[in-house]
Amino acid sequence: MDADNVIETHGARKVFRDFWRRPVVEAVKGLDLTVRRGEVYGLLGPNGSGKSTTIKMLLGLLRPTSGTLCVFGAPPSDTQAKSRIGYLPEVSHLHPFLTPRETLMYYASLFGLGREDARRRTEELLKMVDLDHAADRAVGRFSKGMARRVGLAQALVNAPELLILDEPTSGLDPIGCREVKDLVRLLAKDGVSVLMTSHLLADVEDVCDRVAIMDRGELRAEGRIGELLRQPDAVRFLVAGLDEQAVAALRGTIESRVGHPVQQDYPSMSLEAYFLQVVASDGRLRAFEVAPFLKRQENAGAETRHA
Amino acid sequence: MALALRQLCAIALATWVEAIQQPVALLVQLTAVVMTLLVPVFQLHRFGEEGRLARDSGLSCMLVFGLVLAAGTAGRSVADEIARGTASAAIGKPVARATFLCAKWLGVFGVVAVFWSAVLAATLLSERCSAHFVVQEDFAGYATDPRTLALSLAGVAVGLLVAAARHFFWRRRFGVTAFLGVALSQILVSVLSGFYNRFGQFFAARGESACGCGGEHLHALLDWHPGLNGRVVAAAVLVLLALAVFAALATALATRLQTGAALAVCALALLLGLAGDTFAVNASVLSARGVAAGLLPDVQHFWMCDALANGGRIAWSYVGAVSAYAVTCCAIFLTAGCLSFRGRDLG
Numbered sequence: 001m002d003a004d005n006v007i008e009t010h011g012a013r014k015v016f017r018d019f020w021r022r023p024v025v026e027a028v029k030g031l032d033l034t035v036r037r038g039e040v041y042g043l044l045g046p047n048g049s050g051k052s053t054t055i056k057m058l059l060g061l062l063r064p065t066s067g068t069l070c071v072f073g074a075p076p077s078d079t080q081a082k083s084r085i086g087y088l089p090e091v092s093h094l095h096p097f098l099t100p101r102e103t104l105m106y107y108a109s110l111f112g113l114g115r116e117d118a119r120r121r122t123e124e125l126l127k128m129v130d131l132d133h134a135a136d137r138a139v140g141r142f143s144k145g146m147a148r149r150v151g152l153a154q155a156l157v158n159a160p161e162l163l164i165l166d167e168p169t170s171g172l173d174p175i176g177c178r179e180v181k182d183l184v185r186l187l188a189k190d191g192v193s194v195l196m197t198s199h200l201l202a203d204v205e206d207v208c209d210r211v212a213i214m215d216r217g218e219l220r221a222e223g224r225i226g227e228l229l230r231q232p233d234a235v236r237f238l239v240a241g242l243d244e245q246a247v248a249a250l251r252g253t254i255e256s257r258v259g260h261p262v263q264q265d266y267p268s269m270s271l272e273a274y275f276l277q278v279v280a281s282d283g284r285l286r287a288f289e290v291a292p293f294l295k296r297q298e299n300a301g302a303e304t305r306h307a
Numbered sequence: 308m309a310l311a312l313r314q315l316c317a318i319a320l321a322t323w324v325e326a327i328q329q330p331v332a333l334l335v336q337l338t339a340v341v342m343t344l345l346v347p348v349f350q351l352h353r354f355g356e357e358g359r360l361a362r363d364s365g366l367s368c369m370l371v372f373g374l375v376l377a378a379g380t381a382g383r384s385v386a387d388e389i390a391r392g393t394a395s396a397a398i399g400k401p402v403a404r405a406t407f408l409c410a411k412w413l414g415v416f417g418v419v420a421v422f423w424s425a426v427l428a429a430t431l432l433s434e435r436c437s438a439h440f441v442v443q444e445d446f447a448g449y450a451t452d453p454r455t456l457a458l459s460l461a462g463v464a465v466g467l468l469v470a471a472a473r474h475f476f477w478r479r480r481f482g483v484t485a486f487l488g489v490a491l492s493q494i495l496v497s498v499l500s501g502f503y504n505r506f507g508q509f510f511a512a513r514g515e516s517a518c519g520c521g522g523e524h525l526h527a528l529l530d531w532h533p534g535l536n537g538r539v540v541a542a543a544v545l546v547l548l549a550l551a552v553f554a555a556l557a558t559a560l561a562t563r564l565q566t567g568a569a570l571a572v573c574a575l576a577l578l579l580g581l582a583g584d585t586f587a588v589n590a591s592v593l594s595a596r597g598v599a600a601g602l603l604p605d606v607q608h609f610w611m612c613d614a615l616a617n618g619g620r621i622a623w624s625y626v627g628a629v630s631a632y633a634v635t636c637c638a639i640f641l642t643a644g645c646l647s648f649r650g651r652d653l654g
Binding site for chain 1: 309310313318321324325391392395396398399400401403482650652653654
């Protein structure tokens with residue numbers, strides 16, 4: 001395995017079987033995938049395309065029928081490798097009777113963090129995901145969005161080097177989505193590798209360096225977003241402050257050059273940007289701050305590994 | 308090793324808190340305790356020995372309700388967590404599957420241990436409250452102990468009220484406080500009942516001991532003579548060991564079966580285990596009956612209720628030997644559970 005790769009799969013295949021061991025469905029068909037250190041990798045695909053199955057195989061929750069999967073050069077069941085991973089499942093699987101504070105302390109103890117260190121990280125994470133006001137309420141009574149925030153916090157409790165996010169923005173309001181995307185960008189800047197799946201293509205487009213598109217268990221396309229989406233025979237100019245006369249002159253020049261009419265429009269902001277602008281006027285959009293212990297990625301990661 | 312131990316404790320504690328919160332756990336405990344306490348009220352026959360019905364009923368409640376609690380809790384904390392995804396959330400962390408499963412058993416056993424202590428205290432109190440033949444200066448005849456019975460039932464109510472108050476005023480968990488509160492109330496009443504005789508007279512004031520030996524205790528401010536049958540404790544410890552074995556069996560089964568199915572298999576194992584010496588008599592080792600007898604835990608080892616009849620005692624050396632048997636059974640079931648869980652896909 002290349003030392004620069006955090007995830008490598010070769011011919012990974014998963015067949016689900018029934019009680020009598022008869023094959024029911026082949027969820028993943030010979031997947032070859034590589035995620036490099038420090039990149040944000042998006043796994044896209046319609047429902048049932050095998051994205052979550054791939055993630056679960058990478059975490060050692062599902063056993064591949066054939067093929068090999070390596071995470072940090074080790075098989076997925078290796079606990080040393082797992083101690084460097086943060087995982088946010090598609091549905092936030094939380095103990096309903098525990099509070100967010102207890103939940104984070106519980107997950108911190110699974111990584112072997114000392115009580116004081118666990119407590120400090122818990123408080124920092126609760127503040128980061130904006131749940132410090134609800135830290136002592138049972139998570140079973142939380143809305144889906146709030147539970148998602150707890151799920152996100154638990155995925156970061158070990159200051160992971162590889163973050164696996166399965167539908168991270170599912171159930172979150174636009175503010176939460178924006179915060180998650182900000183977080184992914186900030187963590188990637190700090191050298192954290194991210195593998196994420198999402199149905200919301202705009203989210204993936206906003207944060208991912210490379211994407212792969214899966215369909216019916218097969219990899220259909222893979223590459224850098226810019227390369228995949230480029231239309232080589234089209235050009236777009238975005239200019240501010242032109243009057244009508246200048247626009248008409250420019251249009252005439254271009255049309256005479258290409259020999260056919262050109263499309264002209266006035267760009268509007270996205271609905272998400274407009275929504276956030278409206279909400280920001282109420283002061284609800286806070287400046288997103290990554291938990292301090294996550295900023296010291298190198299130290300925190302080493303600390304966890306030695307614990 | 309230290310990390311595995313820390314993970315074991317963390318998962319076991321979370322399992323314990325989660326399980327103890329379940330309304331069904333409190334319901335099972337309340338039913339067992341109240342049923343045990345009410346035996347002296349509805350007792351119509353002595354079965355040849357004072358307090359025997361209360362004692363046997365208490366130990367039966369301990370075994371049957373304990374089995375339901377152990378199998379139900381194991382099912383909920385393993386099978387339901389696998390279905391709900393909380394198991395995969397933990398296994399997705401650097402937690403070995405064997406550590407996870409053993410911690411689950413430990414958490415389940417913790418819940419069973421609290422239940423056991425509540426029912427043991429209730430059994431001791433129930434036996435004391437049953438009609439006993441008493442001879443004193445001013446009285447000779449059968450006497451019950453309504454004060455202790457009332458105190459015990461009031462203890463249950465107080466346990467629930469305290470839990471409700473803590474929940475209302477301080478937002479503390481009702482389930483945890485109630486479950487622990489009921490157990491603690493019965494233990495407290497057991498201790499308190501040692502200060503007075505079955506007529507409600509304090510020993511220090513009256514100057515007599517509970518055993519009626521006529522010793523003078525006037526100089527003592529408070530004299531304590533537990534009028535409880537300590538011989539029951541050894542039989543109860545054996546039942547606790549049986550519950551530990553069934554908790555291990557249920558935990559192992561829950562890696563593949565749903566809660567109801569695991570409970571049904573445990574109930575069947577209990578029945579066959581109790582009848583083991585009957586259906587396995589003269590069975591050759593290689594016959595189906597012999598193999599079944601070898602595989603099933605011999606519950607007869609754990610059910611020594613009759614040994615207490617007419618002042619009988621269970622030797623602690625026997626309890627030690629049965630403990631070794633129980634540990635072996637637990638180890639076998641948990642190993643089988645770990646092997647089964649190792650190959651299980653967690654979707």
